[in-house]
Amino acid sequence: MQLIHAASMQTITKSGMLRKISVFADRKAELKELLASANALSRRKPQNFVILGPRRIGKTHLIIKYLLESSSKSRIPICIDTLFLTSWAEVADMLVSGLLHGYREFSGKRIDVDAFFIGARAKATEFREKMKSVEAEFGATAGYYVALRASMEKKNEVNLLINALKILHEFAEKKKITLIVVIDEIQQAAKFANSAEGLAAIRSEMQFHDRIQYIFSGSSPTFMREEFLRKGAALWKQVTPFEMREFPPEGVEELLRAFHPAARHDESCIRRIHEITQGIPDYVVKTLNRMGDTDRISVDDVDSAFEKVVESEIRFIQQIMDELTPDQIRILGTMTGGTVRYKEIAALFEYPPTALLRTLEKEELIAKTGRGEYVIRDPVLRAALERSRFPVQ
Ligand SMILES: Nc1ncnc2c1ncn2[C@@H]1O[C@H](COP(=O)(O)OP(=O)(O)O)[C@@H](O)[C@H]1O
Ligand SMILES: [Mg+2]
Structure with missing residues (x-):
């Protein structure tokens, strides 16, 4: 089986997050609640969250802003985007890789991030050596993970996931740190083989991992309801739900001020942007970005900018x-x-x-x-x- 290699994985870095979140509007209460949970993280049982809402509503934006403000040397963020993943085995690899990269980035300590990802076709002696070094540095579970990964069969995928979660836990214990694990676009897991078993595994690992906060996020309302909100669902009662809403007019105004600080505008302008974008922040930002640098913004400017946004979304429309x-x-x-x-x-x-x-x-x-x-x-x-x-x- 082919698993993705560590090198192809995205690392979250402070500078990358900063670039992405140059503007953060609205969502103050949500951010506050998340930050409070981060501050309580090492003191009591972690509070986990599920963030729900349609595409473009600002789920990822909120999460990255939260990670940016909450991460530190001793509170390491791990963020996985499941959208392009196809199995629990890939999720497992991303978790372990995310841990190693995140620890290196945020603690500043040197760490062999590739050690875990030795290919199944490596020479036996080389393989044994790697496994020993991983075991020495990260403990027995990690050595087992390397072996399991090399002998991967489909039926072991959930097993690999469980082991990845154990590695995170043991690592956090050993280094006396806490972890924030984000699994974004979790609805993709519906397409995985053993989808339900993987979610159940996450649930049972979650209950024992005192040093790890989990944040799930996804856009498929049916899946999210089934797996998180329905009574008796895999992750029911394990997570605090956050329903993301459209921006109110005040949020639109905040964005307008951020993007066009010098431009004069009146109330009708804000109302028009709010109405035409239905308060979906992605469309608000895109509309504002297409207005150019004017010192006065009129309702007509809003309409023609939005028209350009519609044109630029042809591929998205075609897909639907x-x-x-x-x-x-x-x-x-x-x-x-x-x-x-x-x-x-x-x-x-x-x-x-x-x-x-x-x-x-x-x-x-x-x-x-x-x-x-x-x-x-x-x-x-x-x-x-x-x-x-x-x-x-
Ligand atoms: N709170 C916010 N402040 C400023 N811009 C935002 C905010 N939320 C979303 N956006 C804009 O909308 C875009 C899409 O948001 P995103 O978080 O990717 O949506 P989702 O993850 O829900 O699909 C972002 O790239 C950003 O430009
Ligand atoms: Mg997103």
């Missing part, structure tokens, strides 16, 4: 459209002007379109409003469909 059936596209076509009543949608079909609507809702493409009407959730998708006047019939 490629997944849809013609009937689903017809339904979305009814909603390009805003909210639509069920009756109007049903009029297009010979049979009740309830199942079609349900799949679109489940995919988070549409939402039901308080008045029982339907609306396209993503403002850029909606605008793109409206511009190209997608055929409704």
